[in-house]
Structure formats: C-alpha cells, structure tokens
Amino acid sequence: MVKIHHLNCLDLQSPIGGSAIGHCLLLETEHKLVLIDTGIGLLDTLQPAIRIGQDYIDRIGYRFNEALTAFRQLEQLGLPTDSVTDCIISHLDNDHIGGLADFPDAAVHISTEEYENFKAGNPRYLQTPLAHHPNIITYGPSSEKWYGFEARKINIDIAWDIFLVPLFGHTNGHCGVAIHADDHWIFYVGDAYYLRAELNDPHHPIHQMTKMNADNDELRVNNLNKIRELVQREPGIVVYGYHDEEEYGGENHFA
Numbered sequence: 001m002v003k004i005h006h007l008n009c010l011d012l013q014s015p016i017g018g019s020a021i022g023h024c025l026l027l028e029t030e031h032k033l034v035l036i037d038t039g040i041g042l043l044d045t046l047q048p049a050i051r052i053g054q055d056y057i058d059r060i061g062y063r064f065n066e067a068l069t070a071f072r073q074l075e076q077l078g079l080p081t082d083s084v085t086d087c088i089i090s091h092l093d094n095d096h097i098g099g100l101a102d103f104p105d106a107a108v109h110i111s112t113e114e115y116e117n118f119k120a121g122n123p124r125y126l127q128t129p130l131a132h133h134p135n136i137i138t139y140g141p142s143s144e145k146w147y148g149f150e151a152r153k154i155n156i157d158i159a160w161d162i163f164l165v166p167l168f169g170h171t172n173g174h175c176g177v178a179i180h181a182d183d184h185w186i187f188y189v190g191d192a193y194y195l196r197a198e199l200n201d202p203h204h205p206i207h208q209m210t211k212m213n214a215d216n217d218e219l220r221v222n223n224l225n226k227i228r229e230l231v232q233r234e235p236g237i238v239v240y241g242y243h244d245e246e247e248y249g250g251e252n253h254f255a
C-alpha cells in the first residue's frame with residue numbers, strides 16, 4: 001500500500017512575482033519513503049548565506065522556516081527520515097532540490113538532459129544541493145507513451161508505476177512526474193506553469209516571469225499547450241504544479 005502526503009516545503013516572496021509555495025509529494029510505503037521534489041532543506045535553512053548566498057536569496061526571495069522543510073515535516077508525521085530512499089526530481093533549480101542534502105543516502109532520479117544541463121555549467125543552478133554526491137540515476141529518451149507524452153519509467157521498487165514525463169522548456173531537461181495511484185493518475189507538472197491560471201489566461205502577467213526563467217521558451221509554450229489539452233480531454237487526471245498556492249490550498253484540497 002502506498003499513502004500520499006502533499007507537503008508545502010517552500011516560502012518564497014519574489015521581489016518581482018508575488019509569493020509562491022513548493023508543493024512536494026511524499027509517497028509512504030511500509031518499507032520506504034519517496035519524495036517528489038524536496039523544497040528548501042533544513043541545512044539550507046540553518047546556513048542560508050553559506051549554502052545559497054545572499055545575492056541569490058534576495059533575487060529569489062526565499063523566506064526560511066525550519067518547520068516547512070521536508071525533514072521536519074517527516075518528523076512531525078512520525079516518519080523516519082532515514083527511510084527516504086529515493087527522490088524523483090523535476091529539475092535541478094535550487095528551490096526544488098535544496099532538501100536533497102538532508103537525505104544524503106537517497107538516490108536522485110532525473111532526466112539525462114537535466115543532469116547534462118547542470119553539468120554543462122548553466123548559471124541558473126547552484127552546485128551546493130548536489131555537493132554531497134548522491135547516487136544520481138538518469139533517464140534518457142524512451143519510446144513509451146503516456147497520454148501522448150513521452151514517458152520514462154522510474155526504476156523504484158514501489159507498487160505504483162511512476163514515469164518522468166519530459167516537459168522541457170523551463171529548463172532543458174525539466175520533467176513532470178506521472179503517478180499511477182491505484183485507480184487514478186496524478187500528473188505533477190513541476191514548473192511547466194507557475195500558476196494554474198496560465199493554462200486558461202494567455203494574458204496573465206505571470207507569463208512574463210515564466211518566460212524570463214525558461215531555458216527554451218518555445219518548448220515551454222508547446223508543453224503548456226499540451227498540458228492544457230490534457231486537462232480538457234482527461235478531467236479524471238489530477239494535475240498540479242509546484243508553486244501555485246491557490247491550487248494547493250483550493251478546491252483540490254491538497255493541503
């Protein structure tokens with residue numbers, strides 16, 4: 001049996017784009033815990049200037065709160081933090097992976113393209129979150145499909161099928177995660193949109209920010225369009241992004 005916990009592991013007050021959360025998923029089984037993105041970590045929160053740097057903190061607008069870290073939230077749930085064996089990661093921006101260092105023995109699952117982008121020295125990434133040299137498992141192109149999207153099956157011993165779904169654009173290897181939760185699908189789209197409103201409002205001001213932060217804006221827009229079509233075509237699929245506070249606390253009742 002797998003139990004799902006939705007956790008908010010980030011508080012961000014962007015100087016240019018309003019506030020944002022970090023909607024992570026925790027999958028709990030009898031033997032292991034799996035995180036899907038990690039938010040900002042406990043180590044980051046204890047040593048922000050050293051691990052992240054003041055310029056970066058000011059630019060992104062991080063607010064540090066120990067209680068929001070995945071590590072502390074696991075403790076709060078009474079779950080052993082050393083049972084986190086795997087972290088499935090949408091992309092390697094710091095606000096999604098700061099928490100990896102708190103679970104140093106966990107394997108990190110990402111797309112090959114994302115890891116290549118990181119190693120190529122793209123200046124958007126911080127080196128700190130991977131400085132503990134975790135076991136990184138990469139997934140390259142696949143011929144498997146999921147609702148018209150390419151799907152790369154994650155190699156984890158868990159009762160549910162989980163796939164990395166390339167949604168390139170925000171970064172060159174950014175992926176969503178499709179999870180077959182017993183009788184329904186969950187599709188976590190990471191930063192394919194910042195706000196759910198982007199799906200329906202082509203003039204929403206947040207588009208400026210998503211565009212500005214995209215490695216490849218053309219791919220980002222293509223994938224946003226594909227997600228919009230999926231949501232219209234398949235209303236039974238639970239779709240959510242990482243940063244939208246309203247989506248997290250709203251009618252879906254993730255919170």
Ligand SMILES: [Zn+2]
Binds near residue numbers: 242
């Ligand atoms: Zn993000």
